[in-house]
Amino acid sequence: MxxxxxxxxxxxxxxxxxxxxxxxxxxxxxxxxxxxxxxxxPEITGPLTVGRVDEIEELTEFKKPIRYCQVGFEDGRSRGIVCGARNFSVGDLVVVSEPGAVLPGGFAITSRETYGHVSDGMIASAKELGLGADHAGILVLPPGTAEPGDDAMPLLGLDEAxxxxxxxxxxxxxxxxxxxxxxxxxxxxxxxxxxxxxVRVPQTDGDAWPVRIDDTGRCPRFVVRRVDGVDPAAPSPWWMQRRLLAAGMRPISLIVDVTNYVMLDLGQPLHAYDASRVTGTIAVRRASAGETLRTLDDATRTLDVDDLLITDDSGPIGLAGVMGGASTEIPALADLGADARVDVLLEAAHFDPAGIARSARRHKLPSEASRRFERVVDPALPPVAAERAAQLLVELGGGTLADGRTDEGGVPAVDAVRMPLSLPDRTAGVAYPRGATARRLGQVGCRIELDTGADGQGQVVATPPTWRPDLRQPADLVEEVLRLEGYDTIPSTLPAAPPGHGLTGSQLRRRAVSRALAEAGHVEVLPFPFVAETVWDAFGLPADDVRRRTVAVSNPLDAERARLTTTLLPGLLDMLVRNRSRGTEDLALYTLGQVVLPHADPAPMPDPPVSRRPTDAEYAAIRAALPAQPTHVAVVLAGDRDPRGWWGRGRAAAWSDAIESARLVGAASGVELRVTKADHLPWHPGRCAALRVGDWIVGYAGELHPKVVEALGLPARTAAMELDLDAIPLTENLPVPTVSGFPPVAVDVALVTADDVPAAEVADALTDGGGDLLEAVRLFDVYTGEQVGEGKHSLAFKLRMRAPDRTLTNEEANAARDAAVAEATRRHGVTLR
Incomplete structure (x- = not known):
């Protein structure tokens, strides 16, 4: 506004x-x-003068219409000015920027030769003068506004912000x-x-026009006032045009300008009909299926049964609260005779805001009227606004007020709101002056009554004004008092921080996990948290997979992705594709976030009233109805994990890097993850590992299935990992690593076993058999070939042994090695190579 x-x-x-x-x-x-x-x-300097157009010469030899105008002033001066606008005639008053003037934007005016003539200045438009955005034509002043030669600066109000x-x-x-x-x-x-x-609204006898409201819920009130014999050629006074321009509206004609001016001044949208084009009773009703309406913008619109219409005997003549129809609009001056007069019907109505908002959006037809109606217009305004517009048409357009006023419907009742007088003080923590509550509520238009009550506690009974439909409960009244007394008067006091232990264990773990992944070269991203149903087909999930059971979002940001995700991978893979499309090929992305896992048989969500606190039973029912929302961590890798350079060709990211990312998460969480073979979509069945804490699976890692890679447009051999962080036992006090002052003993062993035995299971057997002296087991080589036989492979491990209190002897180290190998032989039938 x-x-x-x-x-x-x-x-x-x-x-x-x-x-x-x-x-x-x-x-x-x-x-x-x-x-x-x-x-x-507007920053304007130099001579800005009112001039009268004395002569217009049409220059027809150019591609576009050009005029050479002689503009005269009271002192006998005259200037020849070239102008391309065509919305003025001989005798009109215009604003001339004379040579030496500087218009807004530093546009200096000089005499210059153009189109074969010397243009001695410029005839200015409203936009060029900084009065508005309209550049359709130059600014024409109403007759009698000024005399040629007058200074235009004070006349136009160019000194006003x-x-x-x-x-x-x-x-x-x-x-x-x-x-x-x-x-x-x-x-x-x-x-x-x-x-x-x-505005005096006189009593009248009879109706100005017959009106019938068929849908009183959508149109509680409809007022019609008639003005006969309005001169459509009468100009709008400059003071009215200036205010319309300042408000961002273009002056059009007296009748239109009057309705817009009253709307801006009072807040009530109005519509003017040509009474000679309205036939029979005006009815307010819903549209029928298949009905059409040609609106004032000359577009024919197919109506919806939810649309509210203004109709007469000929059919729809307006889309209520949004835009009028072309069949009853006031004719243009070109279509009327020189001395023609127009009988005008002024409509001022009150409409349901939600219905107007739906119609305006449905037809993509926002208007100044709909903007106001959808925010609620004062239902007491229609007769006042209609009378004010009628008076202006009589005064400025030479019309005559017809007898009668139609006023169908009425003002809906407004309920009083009862509130303790001390409630604003208690809410703000401020002792307001005595009487402040009643005074402030009275300033916003409430009718105030005070009630001491039987208990001696003061109560204020406030009846909100008709233009404040938002005041419906004590909290609304409190907000008004606090707003008008000043939010800056409410003290800002930081509450004392209660003693505690800082971050919780889960918060510390989450930070440790994020830091460990970032330090290992992964980049954190925040993917879109919603998914489409089609992503599960791309993942190849069977119809009964629990990950397909998702929760719908009631008002989604993206209609195509309207489900809460059960895994972080869809969003993370989207981020991978997006980054690669922008030229980044080597990527290691990670994210931490919650997923939503609804119950198989979800309980109904209770809806306790807001007038009281929920009971313990209601709290328990709400918690039971909520789906599980564990925190997951996920990683995706593509391209090179080790960059190429002068030192070598680099190394592509593989399934092993995804497993290593999982090990990092486990180490940061204070646990050592066990890696076992798995077959779990969307991973490749031969390159997928289950990540376990003990025997409990907490996630998966490996290379994605080739069909998934193809369906999602991913680079070949994309690897991924996802862990349920909440499923990992929370260790409040992580063990402090000890540093031994004694040297380790490293022993290499090569074990031959069947090639279907995972190396991780052999490593677990070595760890369990080595006892306390075995500090670490690391696989450093895998060999297959004739020397180990068909269907077998050789796994080379480095065993590191150390005692915390002494230097190990060779005998002790060999004994620990033999025990480790013996356990691997017992479990998997390995043989030393």
């Missing part, structure tokens, strides 16, 4: 207004309104100068005069 300070000052004590426009903006901020921008007065405010949906009354002036008056303690009280 854009408004000038002079317009605001008409409705309040101008002497109490701040001296500068910046202080006006600060005053709005104090009462909770957001100032979008303050548009300063414009305040632009962002109005939130719950403050629809601020989409009018009336509402903004009220807020400014409260902020500055100025006297406010409601412009509604200045």
């Amino acid at each position: 854009r408004v000038t300070v002079s317009w605001l000052s008409e409705h309040l004590d101008a002497a109490a207004l701040p001296a500068s426009v910046d202080e006006v903006g600060d005053a709005f901020v104090r009462v909770g309104l957001e100032v979008e921008e303050i548009h300063p007065a 414009v305040v632009e405010l962002a109005v939130t949906p719950d403050r629809g009354y601020c989409f009018a100068v009336r509402g903004l002036a009220r807020e400014l008056a409260v902020s500055t303690d100025a006297d406010f005069t409601d412009p509604v009280t200045r």
Whole structure:
């Protein structure tokens, strides 16, 4: 909403207004309104003069229409100016930027030769003068506004700034100068005069036009006032045009400008019909299936049964609250005779905001009217706004008020709200002055009654005004008191931090895991947390896989991805594809986040009332209905894990790197993961490992299945790992590593076993058999060939042994080695090579 300070000052004590426009903006901020921008007065210097167009020569030899105009002034001077606009005629008053003037943006005006003539200045448009955004034609002043030769600067109000405010949906009354002036008056303690009280709505006999409301729920009130014999050629006065321009609206014609002006001033959208084109009773009803309407923008729209229409005997003549129909619009001047007069029907109605919002969005037809209706318009305004517009048409357009006024429906009842007088003080923690609550609620328009009550505790009974439908409970009244008393008066006190142990164990583990992966060269990303149902088909999951059982998002950000994910891999793989599409080929990405695992038979979610705290039983039912939401960690790898360079060709990421990432997570969590062979989609069945804590599987790692890689457009041999971090036992106090001062003894053993025996299982057997002296087991070579026989492979391990209190002898080291090999032989039938 854009408004000038002079317009605001008409409705309040101008002497109490701040001296500068910046202080006006600060005053709005104090009462909770957001100032979008303050548009300063246009920077114009030099001569800006009113001139009269004396002569127009059409230059037809050019590709586009060009005019050479003689513009005269009162002192007999005349300037020849080249102009391409065509919205003015001989005798019109225009604004001339004479040579030496500098317009906004540093645009200097000089005499120059163009189109074969010397253009001695410029005839200015509203946009060039900084008055608005319209550049369709030059600015034509209404007759009698000024005399040729007058200084145009004070006439145009070019010394006045414009305040632009962002109005939130719950403050629809601020989409009018009336509402903004009220807020400014409260902020500055100025006297406010409601412009509604200045409009006298006389009693009339009979209806101005027959009206029938078929859907009173969507249209509680409909008012019609008729003005006969309006001169459609009458110009809008400059003061009205100036205010419309400042508000960002283009002056069009007197009838349209009057309806727009009243809407901006009071907040009630109006629509004007040509009475001669309306036939029979005006009815307000829902659209029928297949009905169409040609709106004022000359588009024929197919209507929905949810649309609310204004109709007459000929059919739809308007989309209620959004846009009128072309069949009953006021004719253009070109279509009327020189002395033609128009009988005007003025509509002022109150519509259900939700229905207007749906229609405007359905037809992609936002309008100034729909913006206000969907934020709720004061239902008491229609007769006042219709009367004000009618009076302006009589005064400015020479019309005559017809007898009668149609006023169907009425103002919906407003319920009073009862609130303890001390509630705002208790909520804010501030002792407000006595009477502050009643005074502030009265300033926003509430009718106040005080009730001491039988218990002696003061109560305020506030009946909200019709323009504040958002005041429906005590909390709303508290907000108004706190807002108007000033949020800056509420003390800001940091609560004392209770003693504790800092981060919880799970928080520390999560940080340790993230740090370990980052230090190992992985990059953390935040994938999109929702998935599409089709991703499970790309993963090749069977129909009964539990990961397909997901939770739907009621209002998804992406309609195609509207399910909460049960695994982190879909989003992480999307990030892999996105990064590769932008030229990054070597990637090691990781993420930590929650997944949602719904129960097989979910319990219904209870819906306790907000008027009280939920009971223990309700809390328990809510917790039981919530799906499990464990924290997972996932890694994906593609491209080279070790970069290529002068030192060598590098090494591509493989399934072993995904398993190593899992080992890092385990080490950071204080556990050692066991790696066993597995077959689990979307991993490759021959290159997939189950990650275990003891015998419990906590995740999987390996190379992705080739069909999954193809379906998702991934690079060949992409590897991935995912762990359920919450399934790993939480160790509150991780053991401190000990450093021995005694040297280790390293022993290499090569064991031959069947090639279907995993190396990890052989390593587990060596670890279990080696006892306390065996410090580490590392596989460093795998050999297959004729020397070990068909169907077998040789696994070479380095065993590191150390005693914490002495230097090991050869005999002790050999004994530990033999025990380790013996256990591997017992479990897997290995033989020493």
